[in-house]
Amino acid sequence: xxxxxxxxxxxxxxxxxxxHPDEACGVVAGPAGSGRPERFIPMLNAARSPTFxxxxxxxxxxxxxxxxxxxxxxxIVYHSHTATEAYPSRTDISYANEPGAHYVLVSTADxxxxxxxxxxxxxxVDGTVTEEDVEVVAEYS
Numbered sequence: 001x002x003x004x005x006x007x008x009x010x011x012x013x014x015x016x017x018x019x020h021p022d023e024a025c026g027v028v029a030g031p032a033g034s035g036r037p038e039r040f041i042p043m044l045n046a047a048r049s050p051t052f053x054x055x056x057x058x059x060x061x062x063x064x065x066x067x068x069x070x071x072x073x074x075x076i077v078y079h080s081h082t083a084t085e086a087y088p089s090r091t092d093i094s095y096a097n098e099p100g101a102h103y104v105l106v107s108t109a110d111x112x113x114x115x116x117x118x119x120x121x122x123x124x125v126d127g128t129v130t131e132e133d134v135e136v137v138a139e140y141s
Contacts, residue, residue: 002102002121003135004028004037004076011040013117016080016106019045023053024106028076029067036140037075037102045079052091053079076121078104085109086118088129096124102132 008028016024025045028037041063046056067073077098081089086105088096096103107118123130 001133001135002037002076002104003137003140005139006136008037008040008076009119009136011042012076012078012104013106013119015042016108016117019080020108021050021082022048023050023080023082025053025055025079026077027063027074028078029070029072030075032071032073035075035100039072050082074098074101076102076104078106080106080108082107083109086120088122088124093124093127093129099123099125 012026012028015026018024023045024042026040026042029039029041030036031038043055043059043063045053046059047054077096079092084107086107088103088105092103092105103122103124105118105120105122119134121132121134123132
């Protein structure tokens with residue numbers, strides 16, 4: 001299960017809405033080994049595409065060095081889908097290289113009449129996708 005604060009949830013959704021119609025992407029880092037998302041890091045979609053996202057390689061290298069210096073790891077890797085449901089595509093699955101991370105997808109398309117977006121979390125390990133529950137809390141206990 002992914003547990004995150006309402007503030008982080010809101011920031012991820014807002015980033016997805018701001019970048020629409022292009023896909024948004026980013027990371028939420030947390031203390032290494034804690035599994036707790038804390039530091040919101042919106043990234044630039046280098047592809048600038050409504051159907052694909054790509055982290056800029058120099059930005060990603062800088063981020064990983066920064067996380068290493070801060071003893072952090074990527075707890076959430078997120079991106080948005082602008083025209084389809086919030087479910088990992090074959091490309092998303094092939095690029096998922098953080099087996100300990102929660103892969104959050106936000107759909108800014110109204111694909112199921114559930115409202116203006118969907119927010120879903122998945123574990124992706126060795127090409128296997130497993131959806132998990134999301135718990136939004138006011139703050140961590």
